[in-house]
Amino acid sequence: MTKNSSNIMALAPNTSNKRETVCIFGTGDFGRALGQKMIQSGYPVVFGSRSLRTSSLIPKEAEVLSHAEAAQKAAIIIMAIQRQHYDFLTPLAEILRGKVLVDVSNNLKINQYPESNAEYLAQLVPGAKVVKAFNTVSAWALQSGTLDASRQVFVCGDDMEAKQMVMDIVRALGLTPLDQGSLLAAQEIENYPLQLFPMWKFPIFLSLGLTAFFFFYCLIRDVIYSYVYENKDFSFFLAISIPNRICPVVALILLGLVYLPGVLAAIVQLYRGTKYRRFPDWLDKWMLCRKQLGLVALAFAFLHVFYTLIIPVRYYVRWRTEDRIISKALNNKTDPFNNTNGWLSDSYLALGILGFFFFVLLGITSLPSVSNSVNWREFRFVQSKLGYLTLILCTAHTLVYGGKRFLSPSSYRWYLPNIYMLSLIVPCIVLVLKFVLIFPCLDKQLTQIRQGWERNPRYSEQSNYIINKSAV
Ligand code: NAP
Secondary structure: OOOOHHHHHHHOOOHHHOOOOEEEEOOOHHHHHHHHHHHHOOOOEEEEOOOOOOOOOOOOOOEEEOHHHHHHOOOEEEEOOOHHHHHHHHHHHHHHOOOEEEEOOOOOOOOOOOOOHHHHHHHHOOOOEEEEOOOOOOHHHHHHOOOHHHOEEEEEEOOHHHHHHHHHHHHHOOOEEEEOOOHHHHHHHHHHHHOOOOOOHHHHHHHHHHHHHHHHHHHHHHHHHHHHHHOOOOHHHHOOHHHHHHHHHHHHHHHHHHHHHHHHHHHHHHHHOOOOOOOOHHHHHHHHOHHHHHHHHHHHHHHHHHHHHOHHHOHHHHHHHHHHHHHHHHOOOOOOOOHHHHHHHHHHHHHHHHHHHHHHHHHHHOOHHHHOOOOHHHHHHHHHHHHHHHHHHHHHHHHHHHHHHHHOHHHOEOOEOOHHHHHOHHHHHHHHHHHHHOOHHHHHHHHHHHOOOOOOHHHHHOOOOOOOOOOO
16 A cells, blocks of 8 residues: 555654653552653653652653652642641642642541541642542553453542543543542542442342242251151251252242332322332332342343252262162052143243243343443333343242142141242232222323322422432
């Protein structure tokens, strides 16, 4: 290919793109990691430090000066220093006037101080334009380059121009700035890195609680009862049989609990005749963790599948099968083929396979990479329609598994029903309520309410009502 003038122009260095010098106060872990990343992105970097001795850890392309000298060399100063040392800035107030001060600090506890670190910095140096940024990116991630999980940089500040300058740097480093508004948002941004799986706590504790409850329930019903009344030691059930009973039960209850808040929300909206009133806090929180509840349920369903796959290789199962065959052969006895049992067994397995298939499909569509590629209507269709189909299939799987055993007295040891019967309570309540809600008279009214219609318009006069998200 021949080079034409436009190609040569494109390859020529563009002097207008020359990056502005950035000053970093503090040569600690974060300051060095951010400095290195900035140098790689083409920014001249100058460090402001208490010690002018250079170390091999400091990028050699960077200058190390006193705080006052370094600050004079740049319009943007990044504060890679803990909040408790900020008072050294007070004598530098004049030099810092008009400069952009970027607060990257985090705290050790949520809401540790009455005001955010960024607001505190703004009070200490009133002449500077303070911007909060970078606190959710770790020094390790900056150094190792594995930023996939934390590419987002929350930025907030009162000065639009200063915020824009910081967001330009964020983009130049290959990260994604997310404007969170004024400096008032800093407290919330500082709390982000301190939160430990906030949406996962309820689903995980609930599933652990259910697992523990059903474990002791099965221990009493399946092991202790057999020991007391039949003098049989079935303690080995604790390894596989009981977990394989608990997993599907917990999975089904959690799946029911994913759809129960949506149904309750619909009932609340129908009762109030408006969507412009906040749901009770517990319902709001429950609705927010439905995805996590569903994913925990899916994990239990996977465990059930794995436990089921190994059933044929279990010693107890092989022994029981061989024993039955041998005793039939010795007694010269055969059972005629029972068509009903054939149907029940095949339908139970087919419903389980289909239920699990749709459950996995639901799980896949909740992944951000997949949900981002579908529009809101498609996402709702999958999560709502396919979700209910999954719930129906899994409930039917359990009902057919129970089959004739629901009425058998042996299913009620010590008056305790088998746990699969208990697992049907929540999903059946959800399905019955949903069935009632899709009656045209209720469905029509609910649709109108979700489109903004109000039975009692007095609510619209009150400005503090927040629009609830329509339940899926
Ligand atoms: P660090 O390794 O302890 O470094 C802090 C630096 O602050 C020191 O190296 C020192 O630099 C300077 N310093 C210490 N005492 C000082 C004082 N009395 N007066 C003036 N300067 C003082 O801490 P870091 O991990 O780099 O964290 C720095 C800030 O970044 C913190 O606010 C932290 O919350 C935030 N942050 C850290 C990370 C991370 O992954 N580490 C992630 C996000 C945010 P000189 O010796 O050069 O003066």
